[in-house]
Amino acid sequence: MSSLLIIGASGHGKVVAETAEAIGSWETIAFLDDDFATLNGKLRWPVVASSKDAITLSRQYDAVVVAIGHAEIRLRFINELAAAGCVLPVLLHPAAWVSMSANLGVGSVVFAGAVIQADVRLGRAVIVNTSASVDHDCQLADGVHVCPGAHLAGNIVVGEGAWLGIGCVVKQGVCLGKGVTVGAGAVVLKNVTDGLTVAGCPARAI
Ligand SMILES: CC(C)(COP(=O)(O)OP(=O)(O)OC[C@H]1O[C@@H](n2cnc3c(N)ncnc32)[C@H](O)[C@@H]1OP(=O)(O)O)[C@@H](O)C(=O)NCCC(=O)NCCS
Incomplete structure (x- = not known):
């Protein structure tokens, strides 16, 4: 059994x-x-x-x-x-959609309604939560958490342990550093350095 x-x-x-x-x-x-x-x-x-x-x-x-x-x-x-x-x-909910070309690290979980697109790379122990989306060529390091309903455009790089709050959106090509926190509903248009918390539209350090 x-x-x-x-x-x-x-x-x-x-x-x-x-x-x-x-x-x-x-x-x-x-x-x-x-x-x-x-x-x-x-x-x-x-x-x-x-x-x-x-x-x-x-x-x-x-x-x-x-x-x-x-x-x-x-x-x-x-x-x-x-x-x-x-x-x-890797726990992949049957109601999530993950591209055949995506690579998901050990211990990662992808919940219902999430979408992971072409050539995405997830490190170890990443959480892609309910109805979040991670678009083409994004690279998420170990321990990143993409909270429910967050949306990442293509070619985004996210550092280890970063936490992307519920409903945030991140513009294509942006780099988020290690340990960054993105507030609920934030609109991130520019790179964010390690350890910073950003929130709002456009997102700024708080
Ligand atoms: C960003 C966040 C982590 C900050 O938490 P915090 O450090 O406790 O900050 P505070 O609540 O003390 O707020 C500090 C200031 O930032 C503002 N602020 C906090 N979160 C904000 C947000 N998401 N958007 C805009 N402003 C925000 C507050 O209004 C406050 O402003 P003020 O000083 O003018 O009153 C938190 O508010 C947040 O958004 N968490 C996301 C929750 C989430 O996604 N949960 C999903 C779990 S799966």
């Missing part, structure tokens, strides 16, 4: 679990979460132990997905689990 372990039982974790159910490759799904004592019994899936036990327990499952929003923590888990030999699938 094939089994999936999801690390992190937040709202994002629930969407990951339902995406896995829609894919239909796993017969059982269980969670790890630091708050497992409180959460177990409250979800449709068992929350069996703390994420502190992830490396040991992951060996008992056929595949593992890390559903932790914080990019640095998500990437750390992904790298440790990969080093331990765990299978870290």
Whole structure:
């Protein structure tokens, strides 16, 4: 019987679990979460132990997905689990559309309604959330999160751990640095340097 372990039982974790159910490759799904004592019994899936036990327990499952929003923590888990030999699938919702020429890094998730176009490159542990779109030739580094309804035009480069807020839009060819945060609904027309938070239309540092 094939089994999936999801690390992190937040709202994002629930969407990951339902995406896995829609894919239909796993017969059982269980969670790890630091708050497992409180959460177990409250979800449709068992929350069996703390994420502190992830490396040991992951060996008992056929595949593992890390559903932790914080990019640095998500990437750390992904790298440790990969080093331990765990299978870290790309979760691609059947209602998402991904170009045959796109390349998605291990541990990435693409939710319902998302579109990923030709020659896009996603690093490890990238999240392309509900109904977001990433157009041709974009390169998203490890740990990037494209929030629901965000739209990236073609040829955009996004640095490690950047977080692109709900409903933002980014003009073609723009480079967003490492750790950048883009506010909800922002319209990004120019490059953004590492670590900056930008918001508004046109987006400016806040
Ligand atoms: C950009 C963001 C991260 C800033 O959060 P923050 O650091 O807590 O900033 P604050 O709420 O203190 O706001 C600081 C200022 O920026 C403004 N601001 C914040 N977010 C803004 C946005 N998205 N667009 C325009 N202005 C914004 C605030 O109005 C405030 O202005 P003021 O000083 O004139 O009152 C946050 O507001 C945001 O947009 N988050 C995105 C949420 C999201 O996408 N969730 C999806 C999860 S999947």
